[in-house]
Amino acid sequence: MTTRASDDAPQPPPVTGLFFCVLASGSSGNCSVLVHRTGPEAPRRVVLLDAGLSPRRTGRLLSERGIRPDEVDDIVFTHLDTDHCHAGWASAIRPGGWRARLRVHRRHMGRAERAGLLFNPTEPFDDSLTIDRGLSARVGMMAHDELGVAAFRFAARTHAAEAHLGFATDVGRAGPGLIGLLKGVDLLAIESNYCPEMQALSDRPEFLKRRITGGSGHLSNQESARASRSICPRERLVLLHLSRQCNTPEAASRSHADSGCPVSLSDQHTPTPWYRIAGRACRVEPEPTASAPVRSLFDLPSAGGAAW
Ligand SMILES: [Zn+2]
Incomplete structure (x- = not known):
């Protein structure tokens, strides 16, 4: 079954777990939100994936979904094209505005500097974040124009x-590197950009046609x-960045009809639900003591029996 972005009204983000919402996706601006909370007592982490909407519109859409703009901890950029x-x-x-830390791939740092995006809280990343x-x-890092684009697991x-969560947009080509990363x-x-x-x-x-279809x-x-x-x-497929001029929601849904899981379409003007x-369930890890070193999730032992 395919659902459209307008099928559900906005809701506040639920309390515990990992939640994902696409605020907007398309050539006029891309922005998604990840909210993570490990338990009812824990603070929630709010991460924007790309920030292709104006800060004002982003703030309004977040507020309508129960998130204050000053709660955004990180803005992670796939790349720095103006629609992202x-x-x-x-x-x-x-100070006094958005306090988010900007996360930019090291390859994009020169462009970030030219765009005036190097602040105290701007941090480059390489192959992990x-x-x-x-x-x-x-x-x-996937092919996209000259500097490439970051895809995330x-x-x-x-x-x-x-x-x-796998997140891949503007990737040019879906080769073994991308499949292996997101399997x-x-x-x-x-993305499901064009017909x-x-x-x-x-x-x-x-x-322009060659640029779009040529593998980068x-x-x-x-x-x-x-x-x-x-x-x-395993749970859901969300289609991003449908071209307004060269695609239709029907064509994109038809192509993904045998995907084996529910398919949702994002939209340029209407956010998706959360x-x-x-x-999947995994072994319960003891809470670390205050002196324990902070480790990335990928350093932890793999989840009970999960193969990924
Ligand atoms: Zn784009």
């Missing part, structure tokens, strides 16, 4: 479960569906 990094963020990160003790990500630990995640959010026939028939200039631009519906079948998400990522 709105120019307004250069002046929004300041730690948000806190219970939430971290493996990173794969987030892993979150709650009291007795471990949940994995068997619980929720997969992946090849609509792309070919569009009045876009040839150089975007995934077609069919490429996305093939990748999704190989990755085989998706709870249940993950």
